[in-house]
Amino acid sequence: MPIDFISPKRIPRPFVKWAGGKTQILSHLRRKYPPHFKRYHEPFLGGGAVFFDLKAASASISDANAELINCYQVVKTEVDALIEALSHYVYQKEQYYAVRDWDPETLDPVKRAARTIYLNRTGFNGLYRVNSSGKFNVPFGRYKNPTICDAENLRACAQALEGTSICTAGFEEVLASAEAGDFVYFDPPYIPVSDTAYFTAYQKRGFGMDNQERLAEVFDALAKRGVAVMLSNADVPWMHERYGRYNIQRIQAKRSVNSNTKRRGEVGEVIVTNH
Ligand SMILES: C[S@@+](CC[C@H](N)C(=O)[O-])C[C@H]1O[C@@H](n2cnc3c(N)ncnc32)[C@H](O)[C@@H]1O
Known part of the structure; x- marks a missing residue:
């Protein structure tokens, strides 16, 4: 008689490629997870490498990118419809540019998520970049x-998202929900290592040193409240000055998704924790 074969549960991993994705340094981050916590919060979600790794029973995830957050909501609630929609896409330059031209505002959430995932899987370096009028402008990628x-x-991700609250929000909103005994991980856009021109361009894109300082204040407030906090960023002197009272570990990380090819390769990063 044939024995039923039950395939082991697939371990979910990020369903989008994301600049600054944390898959490469997961082994370092894992050692910093607190042994026990009530609820997990990740306000700079991106590809969610830590969220999928942690398998928290209760979590709240968010990101300022509404297009990305719609993908998570659709994966959670309409994964079969999403898979069906994605099955119509092929890796082809003409289709890529035609799909890129669609206005996401006119699409239903499933089609909108399928478009974003398709552009992410086939666009240059898995980048997410929009022009000044908010139009996605990443060129076709070579794979x-x-x-x-x-x-x-996608099905494994849908399962991991069960019981998780997902919303589009700025990082500060974590202050309204994180309680003593919870665990928060911050993975903000990184402080540029050097290069003044790059620094200025980076500021214009929206996450400058004013935001880094505000984030440090949010870190302090949560730490005071009894929340376990972990944060990653570039290994620059400012990080050591500003977070000097916490535990700081320096690590080397390999970066592959980066718009600036000169900045690929090994970069120094720090992991800050208050626990
Ligand atoms: C370094 S990425 C996170 C990468 C993620 N940890 C991963 O493994 O893929 C930073 C994320 O912060 C988001 N972001 C930028 N500014 C933000 C803000 N003010 N509040 C919340 N999220 C923001 C970006 O949309 C981006 O997804």
Whole structure:
């Protein structure tokens, strides 16, 4: 008689490629997870490498990017419809530019998420970039045979998202929900390491040193409240000055998704914790 084979549960991993994705340094971050916590919060979600790794029973995840957050909401609640929608896409330059031209505002949430995931899997370096009028403007990417729809992984992600609250929000909103005994991980856009021109451009894109300082204040407030906080950023002197009272570990990370090819390769990063 044949024995039923029950395949092991697929471990979810990020369903989008994201600049600054944390898959490369997960082994370092894992050692900093608190052994026990009530609820997990990740306000700079991106690809969610830590969220998927942590498998928290209760979590609240957010990001300022509404297009990205819609993908998570659709994966959570309409994964089969999303898989069906993605099955119509192929890796082809003409289709890429035609889909890129669609106005996401006119699409229903499932089609909108499928468009974003398709552009992410087939666009240059998995970048997310919009022009001054908010239009996605990343060029077609060169790959051998990119996976556009990994149905098994999307289903595993949907399962991981059960019981998770997902919203579009700025990082400060975590102050309204995190309580003593919770765990918060901050993975903000990184402080540029050097290069004044790059620094100015970076400021214009919206996450400058004023935001880094505000984030440090939020870190302090949560730490005071009894929340376990972990944060990653570039290994620059400012980080050591501003977070000097906490535990800081320096690590080397390999970066592959980066718009600036000169900045690929090994970069120094720090992991700050208050626990
Ligand atoms: C370094 S990425 C996070 C990468 C993520 N940890 C991963 O593994 O893919 C930073 C994220 O912060 C988001 N972001 C930028 N400014 C923000 C803000 N003010 N509040 C919340 N999220 C913001 C960006 O949309 C981006 O997804």
